Each structure stands twice: as C-alpha cells, then as structure tokens.
Amino acid sequence: MGNKISRRQLIKDGGKTLLGGIFILSVPSLLRSFTRTEEPPNPAAAAQLDQRDWETRYWGFICDTEKCIGCGRCVVACKLENKVPWEPEYNRTWVERYIFTMDGEVFVDSPNAGRDGFTAEPMNLKYQNLDVSKSFFVPKLCNQCDNPPCVTVCPVNATYRTEDGVVLIDQEHCIGCRYCIQACPYGARYVLPEASSTHFGQVRVVDKCTWCYHRISKGLLPACVEICPVGARVFGDLRDPDSPVRKMLSEKRVYVLKPTLGTEPKVYYVGFEKGVQ
Amino acid sequence: MEGFIYPNEGVVEWDLLITIYPFITGLVAGAFVVSSLYHVFGMKSLKPVARFSLITALAFLLVTPLPLIVHLGHQERGLEMFLTPNFTSAMSAFGYIWLMYLLLVLGEVWLIFRPDIVRYALSSQGIKKTIYSVLALGVYDVSEEALSIDRKLIKALAAIGVPAAFLLHGYVGFIFGAVKANPWWSTSLMPVIFLMSAVVSGIALLIGMYIVVAKIRRMPLDHGCLRSMTLWLWGFLSLDLVLEGLEVFTMLYESEESWGIVHQLITEKIAVSYLGIQFVLGSVLPLLIIGFIELSGLKENIKTPFRFVSAFLVVAGVFAMRWNVVIGGQLLSKSLRGFISYTPPLLGLDGILVAAAIMTLPFIAFFILSHLLPPWPEETRVGERKTLSFQQW
Numbered sequence: 001m002g003n004k005i006s007r008r009q010l011i012k013d014g015g016k017t018l019l020g021g022i023f024i025l026s027v028p029s030l031l032r033s034f035t036r037t038e039e040p041p042n043p044a045a046a047a048q049l050d051q052r053d054w055e056t057r058y059w060g061f062i063c064d065t066e067k068c069i070g071c072g073r074c075v076v077a078c079k080l081e082n083k084v085p086w087e088p089e090y091n092r093t094w095v096e097r098y099i100f101t102m103d104g105e106v107f108v109d110s111p112n113a114g115r116d117g118f119t120a121e122p123m124n125l126k127y128q129n130l131d132v133s134k135s136f137f138v139p140k141l142c143n144q145c146d147n148p149p150c151v152t153v154c155p156v157n158a159t160y161r162t163e164d165g166v167v168l169i170d171q172e173h174c175i176g177c178r179y180c181i182q183a184c185p186y187g188a189r190y191v192l193p194e195a196s197s198t199h200f201g202q203v204r205v206v207d208k209c210t211w212c213y214h215r216i217s218k219g220l221l222p223a224c225v226e227i228c229p230v231g232a233r234v235f236g237d238l239r240d241p242d243s244p245v246r247k248m249l250s251e252k253r254v255y256v257l258k259p260t261l262g263t264e265p266k267v268y269y270v271g272f273e274k275g276v277q
Numbered sequence: 278m279e280g281f282i283y284p285n286e287g288v289v290e291w292d293l294l295i296t297i298y299p300f301i302t303g304l305v306a307g308a309f310v311v312s313s314l315y316h317v318f319g320m321k322s323l324k325p326v327a328r329f330s331l332i333t334a335l336a337f338l339l340v341t342p343l344p345l346i347v348h349l350g351h352q353e354r355g356l357e358m359f360l361t362p363n364f365t366s367a368m369s370a371f372g373y374i375w376l377m378y379l380l381l382v383l384g385e386v387w388l389i390f391r392p393d394i395v396r397y398a399l400s401s402q403g404i405k406k407t408i409y410s411v412l413a414l415g416v417y418d419v420s421e422e423a424l425s426i427d428r429k430l431i432k433a434l435a436a437i438g439v440p441a442a443f444l445l446h447g448y449v450g451f452i453f454g455a456v457k458a459n460p461w462w463s464t465s466l467m468p469v470i471f472l473m474s475a476v477v478s479g480i481a482l483l484i485g486m487y488i489v490v491a492k493i494r495r496m497p498l499d500h501g502c503l504r505s506m507t508l509w510l511w512g513f514l515s516l517d518l519v520l521e522g523l524e525v526f527t528m529l530y531e532s533e534e535s536w537g538i539v540h541q542l543i544t545e546k547i548a549v550s551y552l553g554i555q556f557v558l559g560s561v562l563p564l565l566i567i568g569f570i571e572l573s574g575l576k577e578n579i580k581t582p583f584r585f586v587s588a589f590l591v592v593a594g595v596f597a598m599r600w601n602v603v604i605g606g607q608l609l610s611k612s613l614r615g616f617i618s619y620t621p622p623l624l625g626l627d628g629i630l631v632a633a634a635i636m637t638l639p640f641i642a643f644f645i646l647s648h649l650l651p652p653w654p655e656e657t658r659v660g661e662r663k664t665l666s667f668q669q670w
Contacts, residue, residue, distance in 0.1 A: 025359065094284045108614055113284035140283075149458060155369035156357040175357055176350015178290040179368050185458035187283025187611055191290065191350060204350030261457050277612045 057164040059211060059266070060238040060245045061222075062254065063139045066271035067232035070095055070137035072117040074224035074233060079115070081212060081223035083198050088112040090190050092209035093141040093224050098276060099123060102131040106275045114139075138276055139233060141224070142167065142188040142209035143257065143265030150180035150189065159206070165238075165266060166213055171198070174205035181206060185258050186265075211235070238266075280615025289607045289619040293632040294344040296603045299449045299471065300596055301341050301639065306446040306472070307479010308334035309382070309438055311506065316385075316435035322505035328389060328652035329490075330483050335382050336643035342375060344635050347626055367452045374448060378441050385434040387412075388427045390650045392419050408649070446475040453602055460535030460613070461542060461606040466524045473517035478595035480510045484588035486643075488581060496653065500577035507584050511567045514591060518560045521598075538613045546616055547605045550597045559594010563587040 005013075078093045079086060095114030099107040107130070111121045114137075123135060148167050151159050158174040161167050171192075181189045189208040196203055212222035216235070220226070225233040236243030248270070255272035256265040269276070308330045314320040315327035323330075346355050362369040387394075395417050398409035447468040453459075454467025484506050491498045525543070528536055543551050570583045608616050622628045 025356065088284055089287045091284050096281075106614075108281040108612070110281070110284055149456075152365045153367065153456075154363055155366040155371075156354075156361050157363040158357075173354070173357065173361070174351070175354040177345075177348070177368060178350070179366070179452075181290050182456050182607075183458055185611055187285045190285040191288070206350075277614065 055163050056239065058238045059144070059165050059216060060236060060249070061141070061144070061211065061267045062234040062245055062248050062270060063141075063267060064232045064234065064270040065136050065138050065273075065276075067230045068095065068137040068139055069230055069232075070097060070114065070118045071229065072114045073227045073229065074139060075113060075115040077223040077227035078209070081215075082210075083196070084207070085193055085196050087193075088115055090193070090196075090207075091115075092188075092207070093139065096138045096140060097123075097135065098138060098273065099127065099130065099135045100133045100273070100275070102133045136271065136273070138269070139224075140186070140188075141267060142211070143186055143263065143267045144211060146264035146266060147262060149183040149185070149261075149263060153179045153183040155179065162213075166211055166216075167208075168210055168213060169206055169208065171200045171202040171205045171207070174202070176204050176206070178206065184208075185261050185263065279618070280610070281612055282610035282615045282617055283612055286610055286612075286617055289604060289617060291603055291607060292348070292619075292627045293621045293629065294348040294627060294635070296596075296599050297632050297636055298341070298344045298348075299446075299475075299603070300478070300599045301337050301344070301636075302446050302449050303471070303475030303478045303595065303599075304482050304639075305334050305337045305341065305479070306442040306475040307477065307481075308337065308483055309442045309479070310476050311480055311483055311509070313435045313439045313442075314509070316431055317439065320505065322501050325499040325502040326483055326487055326506065329487065329647075330479075331382070331386055331389065332646050332650065332652045333483060333486060333643060334479075335386055336646055337639040338375075338379055338382055339642050340635065340638045342372075343638070344632070345371070347631065347635070367448065367455055370448060374441075374445050378438075378445050381434055381438055381441055385431060385438065386650070387414070388431045388434070390652075391416070391427060392424065393650060395419050412649075443472055447472045453606065458611055459606050459609075460528075460533070461539055461609060462602065464524055464527075466520060466527075467602075470517070470520050470524060473513060473520055474595045474598050477510060477513045477517050478592055480506055480513065481588040481591035481595070484510065484584055485592065488585050488588075494653070498578075498581065500580075503581065503584055504571065504577075507567055507587070508571060510588070510591065511564065511571070514560060514564055514567075518564065521556075521560075535613055538609050542605060542609050542616070543601075546608050547601050551601045551605065554597035555594050555601055558590055559597055560591075563590045563594070566590075 072095055074093055075091065075095060078084060078091075082092055084090055084092050091113045094110055095118075096108055096110045097114075097118055101107075107127055109121070109126070111118065118137075123130075123132065144166050146165070148159075148161060151161055151167060154160075155177060156173060156175055158171075159167060159169045159180055176191065178191060181191070189206050192198055192203050192205055192207045194203050198207065212220070212224075215222060222233075222235055225235040234244050234248055236245035238246060238249075240246060249268065252270045254268035254270055256268060258277065259265075311323060312327050312330040312334065315323040346352055349355055358369055358372045362372075364370075391413070394409055394412045396419075398406060398413045398417070401409060450468035450471025453462040453471075454464055456462045484503065487503065487506075488498065490496075528539055566583055566587045570580045604619055608619060610617065621632070623630060625631070
C-alpha cells in the first residue's frame with residue numbers, strides 16, 4: 001500500500017484529534033461558566049444553611065380528602081408563591097372533584113384545575129339527574145417519589161432527588177426534551193411557556209412542584225399547606241416522631257396513587273377511594 | 278379533549294417531529310439490513326441494490342438527529358446529552374449509538390466505494406479532482422491485494438453493522454416501551470416491534486426508490502433482485518404483523534385496568550390510522566398482494582407496479598404505526614379517564630411544513646451522495662464516466 005502511516009504517526013495524529021475534539025466539545029460549558037454572574041450569597045443565611053444537616057430530614061406530605069372543601073386556595077397560593085403561569089394548563093398543584101353515583105359510575109372534573117374553586121360549576125347543575133352516592137375533592141401535587149421515573153429518564157441529569165427526598169429540576173440545565181413528562185404517571189410536570197416569568201427566568205423547560213423547597217429549607221411550610229383553611233394538607237419530616245405527618249401516619253390508614261407502578265410516592269392520601277387515579 | 282384529563286396534560290408534548298424520528302431511524306436500519314444481506318450473508322440476488330441501499334442508509338442516517346434537536350425546548354443545550362449524560366436514561370444513549378453507527382456506515386461506504394473514488398480522483402480535473410482526492414484520504418492503493426483486505430473489512434463492518442442497526446432501532450423502541458406510566462407504550466415487545474417494522478419500512482423504501490430511480494435513469498430493472506427484496510419484505514412483514522397483533526391481543530386477554538381506555542383508543546380515537554392504515558392497508562393488503570403476485574405466473578414487468586404499490590402501502594403503514602405509537606400514546610390521559618385531541622399545526626417548528634421539509638432532506642442527501650458516489654451497478658451506469666472526466670481513464 002502507498003502512503004503507509006507508521007504506528008507512531010497514527011498515535012500522534014490520533015492524540016491530536018482527540019484533544020481537539022475534547023476542546024471543541026467543552027466550549028459550551030466554558031462559555032456558560034464565563035457568562036454566569038453569581039451574586040455573593042447572604043453570609044448569615046449561608047452560615048445558617050451550612051449548619052443544617054440535609055441528611056437528617058426526610059420530607060413527607062399528606063392530603064386528607066375527608067377534609068378538603070375544594071376552595072382552590074392552595075392552587076392560587078402555589079401560583080403566586082412559585083410564579084406558576086396563571087392559565088389553568090400550568091399547575092404545580094391542582095384539585096380534582098370525584099362524584100360517585102349509586103349505579104357505580106364515576107365522574108371526575110377539575111374546572112380551571114380547581115384554581116377558582118368549584119362553586120361556579122356546582123355538581124347538581126353540571127351533572128343533572130345524577131343519583132349521587134358520594135362526592136369529594138382530591139388535591140394533587142408532585143408525589144416526590146422515592147423511586148422517581150422522571151429522574152431515571154432525564155438524559156442530562158437535570159432532574160434529581162435531594163438527600164431530604166425532594167425531586168428538583170435544574171432549569172438552567174434542562175434541555176426541554178420532555179421525556180420526564182412522559183415518564184411521570186401523575187401528570188405533575190409541564191413545560192414553562194415562552195412568556196413565563198419564573199424565579200430562574202427560564203422558558204421552554206420543565207417545571208413541577210418542589211414542595212416549596214425554598215420555603216421548607218428555611219423551616220417554613222409549603223405555600224399550599226400554609227394557606228389551606230381546613231388542614232387538608234399536612235407536611236413534615238418523616239424522620240421526626242413529633243412531626244404532624246408522622247403522627248397522622250401512625251393514626252390513620254393511608255394510600256398512595258398508582259402504587260403498582262413501584263414509584264413509591266411520598267404524598268399519602270387519607271380517605272382514599274377505588275377509582276381515584 | 279374528552280372525559281377527564283390531568284390539567285397539565287392538555288398538550289401533546291412529543292409531536293410530529295418525534296413521530297418522524299423513529300420513522301427515519303427505521304428506514305436507516307432497514308436499508309442497512311438489505312445491504313448486509315448481500316455483504317454478510319452473501320445474498321447474490323441483492324447485489325444490484327447493495328451499494329444503493331448503503332447510500333440510502335447513509336442519507337437517512339445523516340438526518341436522524343435533526344428532528345430530535347429541533348424538538349428540544351433548548352436546542353443550544355443539545356450537546357449536554359454528550360457532556361452530562363445520565364446513563365440510566367434510555368435517551369442519553371442516542372448520541373453515542375448514533376455516532377458509533379455513523380462512523381461504521383461511513384467506514385463501510387468508504388471501503389466499498391474506494392476503488393471508484395481512486396478512479397475518479399485520478400481521472401478528473403479541477404474541483405472534482407480535489408473533492409475525490411480528499412475523499413480518497415491519501416490511500417490510492419487499489420491493487421488486488423489491498424482490495425481483498427478491503428473486502429474482509431467490509432464484511433466485518435457489515436457484520437457489526439447488523440447488530441448495531443438493531444441496537445439503534447431497538448433502542449428507539451425501548452424509549453417508548455420502558456415508560457411504565459403509559460399503558461399503550463409499556464410493553465417489552467415494543468423494541469422488537471419497532472425493529473421489525475424498521476426492517477420492513479427500509480426494504481419497502483428501497484423497492485420503491487429502486488423502481489423510481491430505474492425509471493428516471495432509464496436503467497433496466499433487475500427483476501430477480503426486486504423479487505428477492507419483495508420476498509424479504511413479505512417475510513419480515515408477516516413477523517411484524519404477528520408481533521403487533523400479539524401485543525394488542527395480550528392486552529385484551531389480560532384485560533388490566535387500562536384495557537378499557539386502550540380499547541377506546543384503538544377503536545375510536547386512532548381507528549383510521551391504526552385499524553385502517555397500519556393494520557389493513559399497511560400490513561394485510563400488501564401481504565395479500567405480494568403473496569398473490571409472487572405465486573402467480575404473471576410477467577415480471579407486470580408484477581413491478583404491484584410490487585411498487587405494496588412497497589408504498591407498507592411505508593405508509595409503518596409511518597401510521599409510528600404515529601399511532603407516538604401520538605396515540607399521548608392521546609390517552611394517564612388518569613385513564615379521558616383523551617387529549619391533537620391535530621398537527623401547519624406552521625411553526627412543530628408543524629407539518631417543518632416535518633415535511635425534514636423528511637425531504639434524506640432524499641436531497643441521497644441525490645448529492647449518489648452523484649458523488651454513483652452506486653449503480655457497472656453495466657447499467659449510463660454516461661456517468663463522461664460527465665466525471667474529460668479523458669477516458
């Protein structure tokens with residue numbers, strides 16, 4: 001063969017090509033680190049956060065469907081607290097209404113995701129001539145699964161589980177492929193629209209409930225729990241025997257959504273009924 | 278929208294672009310299998326399309342990542358798939374598998390077309406000489422000794438290429454089949470079904486393109502080759518149909534909680550594209566047509582239009598299958614209580630026009646590649662040499 005390349009030459013050229021490739025591929029992350037403008041954190045707050053032992057907490061959530069009155073204040077509080085777009089197609093939390101009839105039929109609705117309550121669409125006007133046996137409201141939010149399918153499928157590690165058991169999204173990293181939306185069995189995730197003004201200024205990335213991680217990390221309650229007028233939402237540390245969540249779990253029988261999928265949700269439901277998905 | 282859907286579910290997130298992505302990768306895998314049937318398994322009857330199918334596979338492979346990248350919310354972050362991959366994600370493997378496969382196909386194309394490249398490089402002048410000299414990569418040795426080494430390499434690459442093609446496409450099926458949240462997707466048969474329909478669509482595409490190209494170039498059709506491809510199509514299509522039927526039959530027989538909504542999906546929501554196009558027009562009808570004409574004593578040139586129609590139906594049927602999986606799966610609410618409605622928009626990045634433009638790109642790529650490296654058999658190459666060089670070599 002003509003123009004034979006010696007082994008030495010091949011290794012040399014190959015090495016150069018490899019280094020060049022690595023350099024070119026690293027440009028995006030280099031640019032990112034140069035353009036990032038990080039504000040120095042508040043030293044006092046930082047010190048306080050440093051003292052926290054993240055591994056001692058393990059958050060849990062209870063929705064009491066026997067208490068929920070469907071007022072929708074939680075949906076509003078969440079939208080305001082987390083700058084969730086006001087339109088009913090974007091929700092970190094929502095409320096569903098279940099209606100069971102005497103002959104075993106089930107009707108489910110969630111007008112405007114429960115944001116405006118259910119008084120504008122009362123059951124007896126919306127569903128006429130129904131022989132209702134029972135009806136109740138079911139608040140929904142991210143289940144912060146112990147075995148989260150969304151985290152498994154994210155191709156770039158943009159969504160992850162924290163040590164204290166909350167699933168978060170790095171919206172500056174999310175590429176917007178939406179695989180996690182397909183993987184979530186609960187419909188907890190949505191894409192931030194073009195015209196949104198979220199905390200991180202991100203658009204066209206995935207968003208979902210964080211159990212108000214910015215609040216619970218400071219010892220506050222999630223906004224929806226704080227606003228609930230009837231105590232239908234209970235939040236706390238599953239590892240703390242005195243936490244309201246732990247106490248309620250030892251008193252009541254609870255259920256989780258779609259347990260057969262093995263996602264191990266951490267939102268527990270009191271007053272569960274067959275047919276609630 | 279019908280019944281109850283979760284409030285966040287109003288949008289079909291994986292739209293037309295994600296529908297054409299598995300369609301394109303399927304065509305790649307299928308076309309490559311045809312070329313390997315000749316190069317690895319020595320199917321002599323497929324020789325006339327062996328080079329042609331490889332060029333077709335390359336043309337489609339080059340376009341494969343495009344619909345995915347266009348679909349991203351942040352295209353500029355697309356490279357993160359390589360830089361910060363999450364290895365538990367079925368999707369993160371795409372870039373690596375695609376790249377590996379691209380290198381493999383490029384390597385095989387180069388080795389197979391090397392004698393031609395060298396000849397063009399030596400015989401042409403000006404810009405053409407430059408192009409072919411670059412393509413030759415400095416290797417001008419076309420002695421019988423060198424070519425026999427090439428042949429061994431070609432065979433090895435083609436042999437690796439078959440499982441690689443299966444990996445590329447089986448993995449696409451896995452992306453859907455491994456989503457437990459979706460009862461219409463979640464089945465371990467999904468990768469195999471995707472694979473079979475991929476091979477089917479690739480062979481059908483080649484039959485169609487071979488007939489069209491022969492018509493345009495006025496070259497005689499090799500009927501033995503067409504017959505062979507049609508029979509392979511028939512075999513893979515039978516297998517594909519059985520698997521697809523088995524998938525739904527199992528769901529029906531097991532009648533789990535989700536069967537009610539899946540049944541409603543396939544008999545009402547996607548009845549036309551599923552039962553009509555994918556099942557009847559795209560599978561049963563071509564099986565009957567091919568079975569009939571290949572057993573009949575019709576003249577070969579009378580069989581050609583029937584083969585062409587069957588191939589067309591099969592490609593349309595496989596496209597419908599991609600639609601029924603990707604879009605169909607998102608039409609049913611995960612609450613199992615309602616349906617989302619979807620009509621693709623005409624304009625916009627997620628629209629029909631963009632998808633159609635992306636679908637034409639492989640054909641443009643094929644046009645360019647086949648001019649650069651004419652894949653036609655020696656004896657039917659009409660006037661090619663003259664346009665490529667001023668002097669006879």
